[in-house]
Amino acid sequence: MNILLCCSAGMSTSLLVSKMEKAASEEGVNAKIQAVATTEVRNHMDEVDVILLGPQVRYLLNDIRKIGDEKGVPVDTINPMHYGTCNGKEVLKTAVQLISK
Amino acid sequence: MTSFMNILESKVLPVANRIGSQRHLLAIRHGVLATLPLTIIGSFFVILLNFPIEGYDEWIAPYRAALDVPFRFTVGAMALYAAFGVGSALAGHYKLDQLSAGFLSVLAFLITCVVPTQVMESVPGVIEAGRWLPISSLSAASLFGAIVTSLISVEIFHFLIKRDIKIKLPESVPPMVSNSFAALIPTLVVVLLFWGIRYGLGFDINSIITTLVSPLKNLLVGNSLVGGLLTVFLIVFFWSLGIHGPAILGPIIRPMWDSAILENMDAFARTGNAANLPNLFTEQFIQWFVWIGGAGSTLSLVVLFLFSKSKYLKELGKLSFVPGIFNINEPVIFGAPIVMNPILMVPFIVAPLVNVIVSYTFFQLGLIPMIMAKLPFTVFSPIAAVISTDWTIMAGVLVILNFVISLMIYFPFFKMFEKQHLRDENKIEDGPEEEKAGIKYA
Numbered sequence: 278m279n280i281l282l283c284c285s286a287g288m289s290t291s292l293l294v295s296k297m298e299k300a301a302s303e304e305g306v307n308a309k310i311q312a313v314a315t316t317e318v319r320n321h322m323d324e325v326d327v328i329l330l331g332p333q334v335r336y337l338l339n340d341i342r343k344i345g346d347e348k349g350v351p352v353d354t355i356n357p358m359h360y361g362t363c364n365g366k367e368v369l370k371t372a373v374q375l376i377s378k
Numbered sequence: 379m380t381s382f383m384n385i386l387e388s389k390v391l392p393v394a395n396r397i398g399s400q401r402h403l404l405a406i407r408h409g410v411l412a413t414l415p416l417t418i419i420g421s422f423f424v425i426l427l428n429f430p431i432e433g434y435d436e437w438i439a440p441y442r443a444a445l446d447v448p449f450r451f452t453v454g455a456m457a458l459y460a461a462f463g464v465g466s467a468l469a470g471h472y473k474l475d476q477l478s479a480g481f482l483s484v485l486a487f488l489i490t491c492v493v494p495t496q497v498m499e500s501v502p503g504v505i506e507a508g509r510w511l512p513i514s515s516l517s518a519a520s521l522f523g524a525i526v527t528s529l530i531s532v533e534i535f536h537f538l539i540k541r542d543i544k545i546k547l548p549e550s551v552p553p554m555v556s557n558s559f560a561a562l563i564p565t566l567v568v569v570l571l572f573w574g575i576r577y578g579l580g581f582d583i584n585s586i587i588t589t590l591v592s593p594l595k596n597l598l599v600g601n602s603l604v605g606g607l608l609t610v611f612l613i614v615f616f617w618s619l620g621i622h623g624p625a626i627l628g629p630i631i632r633p634m635w636d637s638a639i640l641e642n643m644d645a646f647a648r649t650g651n652a653a654n655l656p657n658l659f660t661e662q663f664i665q666w667f668v669w670i671g672g673a674g675s676t677l678s679l680v681v682l683f684l685f686s687k688s689k690y691l692k693e694l695g696k697l698s699f700v701p702g703i704f705n706i707n708e709p710v711i712f713g714a715p716i717v718m719n720p721i722l723m724v725p726f727i728v729a730p731l732v733n734v735i736v737s738y739t740f741f742q743l744g745l746i747p748m749i750m751a752k753l754p755f756t757v758f759s760p761i762a763a764v765i766s767t768d769w770t771i772m773a774g775v776l777v778i779l780n781f782v783i784s785l786m787i788y789f790p791f792f793k794m795f796e797k798q799h800l801r802d803e804n805k806i807e808d809g810p811e812e813e814k815a816g817i818k819y820a
Binding site for chain 1: 391394395398399408467470617620621622624625626693694697701706708709710711712713714715717
C-alpha cells in the first residue's frame, strides 16, 4: 500500500509520516508512506494508492480529486485534529478505509 | 459564533480555491519559489563578504571581486532563473515539453529585458572592445518582466501546439528529431513578437509592468506600516480559517517579496550598510520578528501549553515545541486547534500585529537596521534575526521581546481555553484517553 501525504511544502506532513510508519509496523500493515509538496502531487499519481491532503491545503481538494479520479486514486483531506496531534494511527486508518472503499 | 465562522469559511474557501489553483498564478508561485536555493546560497556570500570583525574588510579586499561572483550569478541573475522556472511550471500544467518552454521563456525574457552594449574601442584597464551584457538587467529589477514574458511565451507555445501549427515531417523521421522541430515555429513567433515589441515599437514591457506593480509592491513589502500590518493580517486571517495563508497570497506577494529582499541584498552588497536599504517589510522581516515559532507567533502559545494543567494541552505543547523552534506550527494550529476557534483566533491575529508595530518602532528609532540576507525559514528566530540584520545583537533582543509580548497577549486567552479543556477533561473520563493515545513525543 502506497500512501501519499501532501501539504504546502511537504515539511509539516513529514512529521506525520514517521508516526504513520510506526503505526503501520505496529499493526503489521505493509505501507510505504511519503510526504510531498502540493506542486509534486501530479508526478506521483501513477505510483500511489491513496492521497491525503493536509487540512491547510484543503482548498486544492477538488482539483487534486479530479486528477485522482482519472487514475482511480482516492483523495481526501486529513482530519485537522488527527493532523494537529500527529495521530499516525487514525490517519493510517483513514487511508486504509479510503483504499478499501 | 460558530455559525459566523462557518459562513466565513464558506465564503473564503472558494476564493482561496480559485486563487490557489489558477494555472498562471500557480506557475508564478512555483516558478519563483524554485529559485529559493539559489537565493539562499547567494545570501551566504553576502554574509561572508561582510563580517563585523575589525580588519576583516582589509583582509578580504583582494578577494572581494572573486567572492562577489557566486552572489552575482545567483541573487544578481534571479530574473533569468525565474523566467525559466515560471515558463517550465506553466508548461508542466499544459503537459508541454518543459525544457522547450523554459528555453522559450528565457529567450523572450532576454530579448525584452536585456539590451546588449557594444563597446567599439578598448579602454585599457577598464573595458575591452566587444559586446557586453549589463548583468544588472538580469537581477530582481527585471523579475516582473520575466514573469510576464514567460507566461506569454508559453501561452503562445501552447496555442500553436494545440492548433497543431508546426513543421510536419514524414512519419519515417524518428520522433526525437521531429519533436525538436515542433518548437521551431513557436520560437520564431516568440522572437518576432518580443523583438518587434522592444525594437520595433520601442515598448519596454519590463519597465511598464514594474511601474504598474510598484504602488502595490511599495505598499505591501516597502516601508509602509499599514502595508506591513495588512500583509500580516491577511496571512493570519487565512490561517485562522485553516488555510495556508502564504500559499494563497503567494502568487501575488511572492514575486514582490522576492524582489524586495533581492533589492536589499543588492544594495547591501554595494554599500555594506544595512541601515539604509530599499525595503523594510520584506518576507524575512515578518519571518524573524513576527512569526516567532511560525505564523501567528505561536511559540509563545506552545510554551504556555507546556505548563498547562490540561493533560491534552500539555501533551500538545510537548509535541509542538520542537517543530515550533524551527518555525513549523501546523501541529498547534490544527491540534489545539487555533483554526475556527473563536478564543485562540483573537491572540493569533492580534499578537503578530502588535509585533509588527513594536518591530517597526525599533526600526524607526534606529535600533535595528533592515534585513540584508535570506536564510531558510527553519532557522531559530533570534539567531536568524541577528545574522540577517548584519549582525545586530539588538535584533535578537527584539525577537525575545516580541516573544514575551505575544506570551502576554496569548495568556488570558490561553487561560480561558484551558478552563474549557479542564472542564471537558473532568467531565469525560474515557473519551480523552483514546484521543491521547496517538499523542506522544514528536
